Amino acid sequence: MRMISFAQALVEAQREEMRRDEAVFLMGEDIGYSGGSFGATAGLWEEFGAERVRDTPISEAAIMGAAVGAAIASMRPVVEMQYLEFLPYIDALVNLAAKLHLMSGGQILVPLVLRGPLGAKGGNGAQHTQNFEAWFMHTPGLLVVMPSTPYDAKGLLKTAIRDNNPVVFIEEKTIYFTQGEVPEEEYTIPFGQADIKRRGEDVTVVATGITVRRALNAARLLARDGIDVEVIDPRTLVPLDIDTIIESVRKTSHVVVAHQAPKTGGVGAEIVAQIQEQAFDYLDAPIKRVAGLDTPAPYNVELEKKALVYEDDILDGVREVLA
């Protein structure tokens, strides 16, 4: 099968959906001529023009508020936030997008996608290096997608654009240039279906986004020592496919949950809580969270790595739960 990058997969998903539905349009900072800061809209301005691939001023509050206004007025906006760390958009996302359906007693639909980069790129400093996906997960009314491969990114983004709920689509920054197999033919991936990225018998590693790749690398190294790791990628945090995770836990009885985000109050904490609620009796050891440190990211690239999660951290975590 052909290989394309994660960014190219996003471009393809948006191109196909824009061709399919005239209500779909894009807005964001530098997404037109320059194709987006990470190339996720490359070539779309050329094909669809400046009306439907809309460069905006640096006005994150207005971008998000206007996206909600357009969504409730029969359009399907896809917003690229240049960095999801540019936070003035949060008010319109949380106070409008997530709530209008409920507050209107079901009258209003908010079919929009907010997508963009989150997390570390290496030496971007603390403001541009954050993983607050738990905030989105903790906001009822939002669907939250966090893909780990180009294949998943394309299929999930197409589903997100067609969904009638507001969707936050998280792209970790170092993931854009990773390559993966993506078929030429059209497909979508439903929300709420975790993917077992590697089957194993000894220990379950639940990982999200870029951390899935690192968990798979760790699993290959552990296999040399005869440790058979199962790697599960939830793919969507809301809805969360806890059933697939529980099924795996019942088989392996050992669990590591891994992500880049700070450990305290992170997505991992929620997953661990649900596992103990539903499969406590199957566990042979306490569940280990392998997560980012509770700190704003330090600038020095090597020091930044210490605050984040790499293969070695996952290896240590797995060995600890099996010890």
Next chain:
Amino acid sequence: MMEIRAFEEASLPYFQKPGHGSHHPCIGHEAIEAAIGAVLREKDYLFGSHRSHGQLLTKGLDPKLIMAELWGKTTGYCKGRGGSMHVTDWSRRVLPSGIVGTSITLAVGAALAIKLRGSDEVALAAFGDGAANTGAFHEGLNMTAIWNLPAVFVCENNGLAVTTHFRDSTSVERVADRATAYGIPGRTVDGTDPLASYDAVSEAVERARRGKGPSLIEAMVPRWKGHAAWDRGRYLTEAELEEMQTRDPLPRYRKYLIEEKVLTVEEIESIDAEMRAIMEEAVRFAEESPAPPLTKEEAIKYVYI
């Protein structure tokens, strides 16, 4: 105007007791609200604020169903899920929002949708003078201006942002002056004068409908009732309160209608009595309507579709 006043006076006392939700009366704002409703077509969008009852009534909503929503009942427009700041009838394209300034960016987006769809509707945002100091105001006006969108911004300037005076919070004499910064028309109008308000709103809406872009209107209005039902207005002097009450839009327009022989005193009194009867009936309807089923399942209905 009389309908709005009657609605507020009928409902407000219930929210001055403990245990009820919020209620931000728009007493004093009736003339500009009536003008907005008279100008807008049914398919035009109206995005309102936390002080929204006049905006709802002027868009033609049924007082009974608004009242029932204020009471949190299933018969309300939002089935008891919205409350005073969120009464919505999307079939009439009216949506208030309780976060100050958000009506502005919602109107930007609806106006963008209108432009992309190539239709001839207009999106109007109504907000207070407090909203003129939010980032949403400045970002929103700039965005509509650069994209030449069919939007109208109506700042109902009652001189008070909760308890803070306009003069202590705003860098310019007139909110309308800020239009210059975004290269769009801005004008200040007496928001207690329904005819002047109608002219201003009509001009701006028609301009937007003709594809000439957005405008800013500042409608000067009094607010002698508190910010919300709980508010006793201690930050106002007696003289300030009295001055604001002299600007009550209702007696003035009544006098005009009688002098111009549009209506007689009796006719006006009859309309007033009719409105008060409608609102009494609306309160009764709200009180007698059923609450939503009080279950966990009901509490999470409408989170997602």
